[in-house]
Amino acid sequence: MSLSSLVVPALLAAVAAIGLGRQVDVYGALTHGAEEGLTVLLRIVPSLVGLLTAVGMFRVSGAMEWFSQLLAPALERLGIPAETVSLMLIRPISGGGAMAVATDLIQSHGPDSYIGRVAAVMLGSTETTFYTIAVYFGSAGILRTRHAVPAALAADLTGFAASALAVRLFFGQ
Amino acid sequence: MAMSWIWGGMVILSLLFGAATGRIDAVSEAALSGAQNAVELSLSMAGVLCLWSGIMEIMRVCGLTDGLARAFRPLMRRLLPETSRDSETLAAVSANVSANLLGLGNAATPLGIQAARRMARGCGGVASDELCRLVVLNTASIQLLPTTIASVRAAAGCKTPFDILPAVWLSSVLSVTAGLTAAWLLSLAGRRRQ
Numbered sequence: 001m002s003l004s005s006l007v008v009p010a011l012l013a014a015v016a017a018i019g020l021g022r023q024v025d026v027y028g029a030l031t032h033g034a035e036e037g038l039t040v041l042l043r044i045v046p047s048l049v050g051l052l053t054a055v056g057m058f059r060v061s062g063a064m065e066w067f068s069q070l071l072a073p074a075l076e077r078l079g080i081p082a083e084t085v086s087l088m089l090i091r092p093i094s095g096g097g098a099m100a101v102a103t104d105l106i107q108s109h110g111p112d113s114y115i116g117r118v119a120a121v122m123l124g125s126t127e128t129t130f131y132t133i134a135v136y137f138g139s140a141g142i143l144r145t146r147h148a149v150p151a152a153l154a155a156d157l158t159g160f161a162a163s164a165l166a167v168r169l170f171f172g173q
Numbered sequence: 174m175a176m177s178w179i180w181g182g183m184v185i186l187s188l189l190f191g192a193a194t195g196r197i198d199a200v201s202e203a204a205l206s207g208a209q210n211a212v213e214l215s216l217s218m219a220g221v222l223c224l225w226s227g228i229m230e231i232m233r234v235c236g237l238t239d240g241l242a243r244a245f246r247p248l249m250r251r252l253l254p255e256t257s258r259d260s261e262t263l264a265a266v267s268a269n270v271s272a273n274l275l276g277l278g279n280a281a282t283p284l285g286i287q288a289a290r291r292m293a294r295g296c297g298g299v300a301s302d303e304l305c306r307l308v309v310l311n312t313a314s315i316q317l318l319p320t321t322i323a324s325v326r327a328a329a330g331c332k333t334p335f336d337i338l339p340a341v342w343l344s345s346v347l348s349v350t351a352g353l354t355a356a357w358l359l360s361l362a363g364r365r366r367q
Contacts, residue, residue, distance in 0.1 A: 033229055041222055054207070057187035106326060123319070124322045132311050147359035157351075166344045
């Protein structure tokens with residue numbers, strides 16, 4: 001048993017116990033809130049259909065490999081190793097795809113190699129940016145996202161360069 | 174508009190590259206299966222979304238969200254001053270940040286959505302500075318224990334899968350700082366142009 005698997009059941013039980021202690025209709029509140037969740041879901045579906053259609057097309061079109069080769073020299077100047085450029089390109093658009101690429105890098109280079117460690121830190125310190133943007137703004141009914149996308153991408157690029165830097169700093173390569 | 178350019182760019186580039194590399198069949202198939210995946214993904218997250226919305230509602234009725242909001246107010250007052258004035262929105266943001274720190278991605282998204290919906294009220298479809306900041310906080314990972322990637326490393330034969338933690342923390346701090354700084358600078362630049 002791990003500590004993290006205790007978090008969710010313990011939280012549920014605690015909320016239920018406190019609610020009952022305060023004589024609150026916990027079941028009524030739960031179903032009322034859950035109903036709200038369904039209306040949110042309806043607003044997310046259209047954003048996700050748009051995003052995942054484009055992501056699916058982009059991944060199989062071969063555009064990714066071409067961009068990886070094109071961007072590798074520039075990114076190496078930021079200290080990002082060429083082997084991890086494909087991970088960097090897929091990370092913001094597909095969580096599952098990024099996991100597959102990182103797992104492959106970790107297995108083929110070894111988990112304690114420079115590339116293996118950089119891939120792991122990259123995956124651990126970034127998110128699926130476009131998925132998050134689509135879901136948050138889609139559910140909130142936001143049409144003008146203003147500077148959210150460029151700022152989020154600036155955070156991602158910094159995260160990738162910082163991952164390689166941090167691995168060199170802590171493991172010395 | 175940013176998302177329109179990115180979406181349009183991806184679709185157009187997919188067609189061009191698909192035609193050039195002779196993978197147009199696969200591209201066509203991927204468009205249709207991508208749309209299907211989106212609905213499947215939405216349905217697969219529906220249960221968790223409803224569950225966490227329900228738990229937040231119980232916490233609200235019990236008055237527990239006030240406590241959570243109070244705990245995070247000192248930090249959030251600086252980061253999201255407008256949002257911090259409404260204790261229910263602040264509670265949703267606080268719950269979202271807590272879930273992110275604990276690595277409960279499944280819980281963080283529904284809680285963040287709830288916060289974003291409250292923050293977007295009455296703004297006419299335009300993202301406020303603070304909503305942009307909340308989104309940047311969520312697109313840059315602030316997870317303390319990246320358990321998924323540690324399990325991948327362990328499966329690949331690593332004896333100390335968590336030895337990357339300091340590197341992950343350093344990288345996370347730098348990327349969140351860069352994102353918030355970029356958001357602040359871009360917002361200033363946008364205002365000056367008007």
